[in-house]
Amino acid sequence: MSRQRAKDSATSPENASPRGARPSRGTVTLSDVAKLAGVSAMTVSRVLNRPETVAAETVETVRKAIARTGYVPNLLAGGLATTRTKLVAAIVPTISGSIFAACIQSLTDRLEIAGYQMLLGLSGYPAAREEGLINAILSRRPDALFLTGTSHSAQSRRRLRGAKIPIVETWDLSTRPIDMAVGFSHARVGRDTAQFLFDKGYRRFAVIGAEDERAKIRWRSYLATLTELGVTDVASITTPAPTNLWMGRDGLGKLLGEGFTQGAIFCSSDALAHGVLLEAQARGLSVPGDIAVVGFGDLDFAAFTVPALTTVRIDRFAVGRLAAELILARLAGERVAEKTIDVGFQIIEREST
Amino acid sequence: MSRQRAKDSATSPENASPRGARPSRGTVTLSDVAKLAGVSAMTVSRVLNRPETVAAETVETVRKAIARTGYVPNLLAGGLATTRTKLVAAIVPTISGSIFAACIQSLTDRLEIAGYQMLLGLSGYPAAREEGLINAILSRRPDALFLTGTSHSAQSRRRLRGAKIPIVETWDLSTRPIDMAVGFSHARVGRDTAQFLFDKGYRRFAVIGAEDERAKIRWRSYLATLTELGVTDVASITTPAPTNLWMGRDGLGKLLGEGFTQGAIFCSSDALAHGVLLEAQARGLSVPGDIAVVGFGDLDFAAFTVPALTTVRIDRFAVGRLAAELILARLAGERVAEKTIDVGFQIIEREST
């Protein structure tokens, strides 16, 4: 034993503790279990991590000792030693709006099966806290990362690359991903919606759009497509993100104020669209007679508004699930051929158009 | 230098590494930064954690070195050394149903300000995975814990107590909490709802109740209160949790099948209640003429169903926020006088009753 210990420190008085000495913490550790089981700490570690390498009898003894001591492993220490933390971090703007909640749910469910835990970061709208959050999260050395959107600061991108872990960027495919991506084309959503409404015969258009990165891509593409189709003079209202029903009511009020009393309105979210429906009802406008409404998201209530809402459906559970699969495949050492998955979208036609 | 290093190991051939030696990891560490800045690792650590104890000039130099190296601290190592991880874990049954999402949102938002990160565990319905989850989560040595419900297995309670960290149990106040609690009385919700409907003059009653721990307390208390009020023969339907709209439609169908064509129905959730409203409409029943409906949760859509839903409102953001405050107070070393907070509830009377 070459290290100096308190007991063989002859130069200091009996009770003085050596440099670096700390009070005992009183928590049960591997070696406590080992002592009780009459084996080495390493054997206990093996019982926990690769029991098949330990004799059945020994496993039994050790398991009993673990139970008796109430030992709870310390994954900080384990992670430090192995550089594998069994942690996956996810950053989403917000979780209370249910659109990302579904995603996180399926992601977490899948990862939990594989023994991974979820570190959750909420970056807010706009992703103001993202940079700091990425830093804080990388400090915990997660094994993989789930991000929302593909636009990050240069600094963030550098850090993310430097982390050398699987990274899935979701919801968007417009920028070249850092590593992997699961999402769909927001530009195509805008274009297809415009075309859909045009094909249905509408000739007057409006948009109530959130000032969110991805929402912007959608309604700008919608506007651009309408221009291509020869439609000029599209009324547009913007609202901050996250959106809610009241912003929708308010939005329709503003549109009416601008003289938009007839035509089709593309809303950035189902919540906005729902607000528009209610405001229309309150004002005695007929839907889709006077105005037609398209939402985005196909949240649970969309099928049950009155009239039922035409909207764009995204399989948000699939986003989480597929992201989990990509991550797990990579963590299992497999090479992922398709690093970008387009989950697509569907325009669900109901009564509001 | 008393420790044996590869270079002074004379007994082994030139290139053989000693026992325990590992390949270098190539990540930037504190001492890399220290070397570049020409100070000791400890000084760098101080710059990061308590810069006020370091000379301004040194801070400057070190900060530059940190930036130049792209150093990302390792909180696993830090946490191991300090036993403080700046991690708070939360376990909720599910997050996609928006009721707990709101809670987690406000909790995370508040904790993030204080520099804590969120470790999220989803235990499912019924809390099947709770025990394993608690174990996995405690392995990460969180500084505090946020739990849903107050009923945990004996094993779990022991482990939780043993963790010696602040624990907030939420949504329920019916059992004696392990440590702290933020919630309300589900029994009182059931009782007050029954009384409310009785006072409104209804004399025939039904319930569509989820088989969830807390929901059960509500509808059992509702049934018990009705019995006290002299009402016998209450029709009751149970559904698995988590509930959805379709279960509500189905539930009303079953009630009608049992001959319940008139009276008041207490539903375990707004989703169920919404389903009931839609099924009633589909079947040409008038609400509240034929049947009256009360939901639970006051989710965003509740005010906008047709007819608008009478329901029980819980301030779910408050649950998260108050839990965060309790946790932060305790982590700041303050003694918390009120360890149990009743956030109460409100019966919101709308058109469906």
Add this chain to the structure above:
DNA sequence: CCTCCGCATGTTAGCGTTAACATTGCCTGC
């Protein structure tokens, strides 16, 4: 009967950080 192999277990050192002291130099006060 000896060698060799492979299984079960042990030993050592290191993962990257920080607590707890130690040290150094400078300034204050008498």
Add this chain to the structure above:
DNA sequence: GCAGGCAATGTTAACGCTAACATGCGGAGG
């Protein structure tokens, strides 16, 4: 002019675990 104190920085060991080797032992093969 010197003790004493404080401010800034350094040194050591420890946190609890596991990778990478080392060791010991029993049995198969010659």
